[in-house]
Amino acid sequence: MAARTASPLDGVASIKVKIGLLVALSILVAAVVLQVGSRAGVPAWLTLPVTLAAALGVTQLFARGMTAPLRQMTRAAGRMAGGDYSVRVAATSADEVGTLGRAFNRMAGDLDDADRQRRQLLATVSHELRTPLAAQRALLENLVDGVVRPDDAALQSALAQSERLSALVGDLLEVSRVDGGAVPLQLEQVEVRALLDAAVAETGVGGRGVHVESVVEPAGLVVAGDPARLAQVVANLLDNAVRHSPAGGTVRVRAALVPDDASAPASDPSAPATQGARWSLEVADEGPGIAPELAERVLTRYGVGDDASGGTGLGLAIAGWVCQLHGGTLEVLPPGPGRAGARVRALLPVAPRPAPERALAAAAAPHTPTGPVTTAGPERKETPVTTAQHAASLPPSDDLPGHTAVDALFGRLWPERADTLRTAPLPLVASLVIGAVAAAVLPYRNLGLGTALVLLAAGGLVLALSVHRRRAWTVLSAVLCVGLCSMVVLRAAEWLAVVSVLAAAVLVTTALTDARRLTAVLAGGAAWVLSGIRGLPLLGRTLSAASRHQVLWPVVRTAAVSLVALVVFGGLFASGDAVFGSWARQVLPSVHLADSLVLRVFVWFFVGGVVLAACYLALNPPRVDRLALPEARPVARAWEWLVPVGVVLAVFVVFMVAQASAMWGGHEFVLRTTGMSYADYVHQGMGQLTVATALTLLTVALTVRKAPRATTAQRTLLRVVLGALCLLTLVVVASALYRMAVYQQAFGFTVLRVLADAFELWLGLVVVMVIVSGVRLSGAWLPRAALATGAAMVLALGVGNPEAWIAQQNIQRYEQTGKVDLGYLATLGPDATPVIEDGLPAQMAQDVLGRQHVPSPDDWLGWNLGRARAGALAPRP
Template sequence: MSSPVLDQVRSVKVKLGLLVAISVTVASVLAAVGATGSVPVWLSVPVTVALALGVTQLLAVGMTSPLREMTAAARVMARGDYSGRVTATSSDEVGELARAFNRMAEDLAAVDRQRRELVANVSHELRTPLAALCAVLENLVDGVAEPDPVTLRTALDQAERLTALASDLLDLARVDAGETQLSTTQVPVLELLERAVAEAEVSGREVGYDVRVLPPGLTVPADLARLHQLVANLLDNASRHSPTGAVVRITAQGNATGWRLEVADEGPGIPIADRDRVFERFGTLGEAEGGGGTGLGLAIARWVTELHGGTIHFVEPEPRSTGARVRVELPHHPVHKKVQEPVMTKPADSPPPTAPIAPTPPAAAAVARAPESGLDMLFGSFWPDARVPGKVRAVLYCLAVGLLAGIILPFRDLGIGTFVLLVAAGGVILRFSVNRRSRFTQACAVLCLLLASTVAVRDAEWIAILCLFAGGAVCMAALVNGRTLPAFVLAGIAWPLAGLRGLPWLGRSLQAVTGLKASAAALRTVVLSVLGVLVFGLLFASADAVFAKWAGAIVPDLEFDSFVLRAFLTVAVGGVVLAATYLGLNPPKVEPAAGTVRPVARRYEWLAPVLLVVAVFVVFLAAQVTASFGGHAYLKRITGLTYAEYVHQGFGQLTVATALTLLVVWAAARKAPRTTAADVAWLRGSLGLLCVLTLVVVASALYRMHVYQEAYGFTQLRLLVDVFEGWLGLLVLGVMVAGLTLRANWLPRAALLSGAGLLFLLGAINPDAWIAQHNVDRYADTGKVDWPFLQGLSDDAVPVLNKLPADAAGCALKGHDVSDDDWLEWNLGRHRAQSILKTVPKDGVCPGRTS
């Protein structure tokens, strides 16, 4: 897609200067508008950069596309295909080079076509009379036929036909602009057909011929030589594709407007989709009914027919018949047309066009439309463009999601409006994903929906944000249909890169808008609809206070700062959804190439490190048992730590050790040989023992965290690491199952889905309420609690904190206020807390001591 403005500039240097100036201006204006509208930096910077890059891409593509097209066309030309052309619309040096390239390619193509088509036509035209002449002479030499006048006349006819054909071919070589003169005489049709059949019979093909002419004395005005050429080609084609013993039927019949010639055979016939292509030179079927020949016989037949002002085409065979049936319609008085000669093309010395080149053949058009762009070279085989067709609907849907985000998100807390936005975005992405029918993708879609629902159910932003990040990771894995951990990582990286990789697809989508027949009507409908809603909405809002209140709940505030923020959010969210949509339409090749893993030569090379790790685990567990049976006094005497300090000290290290154990198991399983039963037994035994010890370590880590929380209180971070450690234990169980079956290809997907599922379950149990309940229970048992921490919990914990004594409840609820949410901010956690906060005084004195 080129820029009409820059196409008029006659200098590449000036174009580059304008390009830089426009991009800098766009970026500066957007940055200034964002700063004036108080748009956060984290939002304004990426949107500004993205839009500036988009403007640069749109303006620069027309400058570089001719060079890429020339590169692609030159590569094809080096292989002998001269059909490639370059789109040349600009007036600068690159445009002049492109037009010169097109002229050169046109000249080379003309010379090459003349050479190839002359050889092919000469071979085709000389083949039939030569075969007939050879057959007659062989019969004479072998004594099969006597040299009577009839036989000699047939041989002489073939020799004369050879002479006439050679003369015709020389005439054709001198034809200018493909025009040939007709020599019209009255031709007896029956005599013409019988003579053509006699020549066809000497070719030796074992078929019969049935000639019918109505009326028998039918004569028509035509060029005898050309008409004979037409009939001979049709008979040659029909006899070649007829089975042995079949009959070729030739029918000629006069009518009010002219006369009709039909040739029908009993061969396999021609599919309806190919009936037009068989008349093309060097057609894909060669000759009719599936191959053979040079592909010129029917092309010459069509040329002769059109010279006489007639038509030729294949029709359905007679009822209860098979084969091909070609029909020629010729007028009573031939109308000499200027027909493109099947042998010749435009002379090489014709003046080349200076305007943009006319449409090229399909192969050439493919070369011209699909050059290797800079993005293709950048992403290479990892992410080919695949010429994904432009989808206007996808762009419009993503824009609608962006507009919805601009209406819902600003100045609102997470709630049902955010959930609706997430569902709309996910629906658009899934709608255009090529993997949407995959069971894994469908399972991920359901899990993403569950994770998104937390924003409408829980007021705790920390769990809602974690669920949203987990949903994004699951969504990306689903779009690429990944199966391995590297695939999941690459999918996450590909999401932001899709904004760059998808620029050519976005350009094709925007170009497709101009091809929509109903685009003008649709645009007019939208404009009139919006205008009608605005006019009548403003009138009714000014006339009725209730209507104005309802409208205010739906229509966002459009002050300048608000408008700028909403505009930036529209572009950002719409762009993110559009990038994910392209990722689903054209996912990259994220799965690593299947390489051959070479196991170690000797068993001890992998077994010794694993057994040493097992020994370390055994010693560690022995220390754990000693500390447990020795009691607090023993622990204090040996380490100088209290038991709570002791268990807190090692939790993080145990979590890391669990994760590293999974890495050790993976490496050992890859390098261990499995050629004998003993190899498999050692693999299962050693890694199974290591996994069992790892489960004991997981249990120890969870117990340590439980003791620490009982001593120092429960928090969100401590609960989250508990869940993470439990997830690692679940992965260890999965590894043990994979070790028993020696099949682990299901494990990465199971790990992803189980991790995201655990986050959803964590949100489902209402974590802030759970934490508040345990801290309340601890306060009841010990009298110790961290009041500032309780005051910082979300509204999800309000029903639990309200169970405290009046003064304590008033203290714990000091950080909670009655909110004035609209329906788009509705949230189950906040909704349940509102009735309590309206009745509980929040000026109580915090009792007890903080701990």
């Protein structure tokens, strides 16, 4: 895991100043973007979301990592409570949070060192005490069994073992000081033969049946060193060799001076001749040997070469420490030609320099406890572990799903799937490409084929990424969305295209979130907008990963800089030189940089952002079904819900009586009772009846929640009362449709009136579905069914060509009554042009078509069936 990318505000030394700068920069960027969009004539509905997104982007950029160390410290403290002191936090800022993070790292390092030294001391004590205890136990067992007589020699050997145990206890306390770098050497003249004989004699006490041969060259070799610590080296090497040798085997010990040509030269020419001389202590056994790949591991703590040996892997590590204290090394050598077994050699100076501090500092390194212990073969270079590398054990919070401020904001309702959402380069690149295509296609063109292609490309991308793409509802929604998006090609009416795209958007959010209940469907629409915020951590990780790419990011950066340079200098020269400007217009005849560049950038940003938010919604949908209404608490007594619903029923009955009276009494009764004509009377209540229908559905929903349904009688009563209310509602729907039909015959047909009819008809269909669901008091399927029928009704309305139908109805009314609103017919779009041309008298048709808004000519990207049919008619005078 790479280290966290530094925040642009890391150099600011105060968190208060950082917040102030963050607010100021966000406001400044928002103001600049808003001003640029306004001056370039970008519509407000497009400028506002782009401005908000730009402000959020600046906030995310400059606020990155401000609180990440705090979240990391929370995680690290939890791991430290479990005994893991190796964690670190990435603190790069200069403010109070960064200072706290660095102090936390120092504290964690101190705790880690203390815990490591404690564990190492316990392991070392256990290992060092084992050998003399085993030897003493073997001697005592031999004395008890009579194998050895309790003479002076045996007792002296037992006493020597006890003295060694006492010395080891003291020495092991000093071994713990090795990690702190404060262990001195007690240098004396040591006779190597006596050192080896004592160690061999001690090894023989164990009775392991292994013969030990020792050779010293020259025989009277005397070196300077710490006798006790050199005894440790010899004892540990012999103990390992004897333990791994077969019964009856031979262990060979050889101590010799190293030839002068191999000795390191003296650092001081005036020093004695022995100052740079070295001597070696080599121990070889006849055991299974040490595999080459394990040669380095056996010289480290817990580095056991043979798992079956029963060792703890500390003996050779301790021997390596002692060699390092003397200024020497410990290495594993090949066994030699024709031989088997392990071969370990200690290479030591004959006269160690009395400067152990430098060696001890290396011996006490936290992550290289054995110091410069080497192995025979190719030279190995030790790389110290730095603080930055050690901190990588705890990845930065901003690089992990589920550990950012945005994750904390949305909580369990919208978690991020850490297994698959580390980065998302494909959705990001695809969204940018679709946004670029939209920026090139949509501005300065009518809605048509290009718009449909952009919508279908975005929908196909989102469907391919959706985790619910194989659900039946998703497939049905995709089919309906394709039909709805085709309206921008089939019909020229922009209001129909807007309604169709909005209906498709609701289907998309419901399919992506797999929403079923009404509250979930409503939350799905909000989730698309909130995806722009929820997806910021994933976007940041993706951009961070792309920035580390060796080729991609430099290419993108170079292309962006080159494009900006081309636009800036090209625009300056094109506006400053007429010849250059004419050449530029020939190369880019449809692009006016000063007028369209800003608009196209806004469209790119808006469309790309909307598609990217939908991609995130598809990859990581929220758990919208958890947004359920509180659990219903039915009333205790039936009359508590029956009385209010009964009042509504009574009002409905009275309304039915009034409707029947007006219908049977006719125009004279209405005029005498209300003073209005019948046409005005039926028009007056159309809006109120539509609202009453919607409120009836709400009344049914509330009643179902509050009415008790524990017994069969209670359920039957509920079905009867609500069934009667729904039936009366259908009568209201029929009345509303009848009123609108009468009014349209009297005053003509309009788009708004046809839409009101369609909406009222859809409400009636929903009431029918409510009646069906009430039979079994189960309506889980109702929200999706209502949504699907609504989308299908919009699709049917578009296929029916509503503006052409409205023009046809008005022309038929003119033929019957001689009344027609030519001004309104002129407001209808190209979809109605063929009907007007064929249905009205020539002079009237020419008058209407002459006042119609004529759209700009279309190229193939703006092609539309309705405009193509209108354009195929004879040219208007």
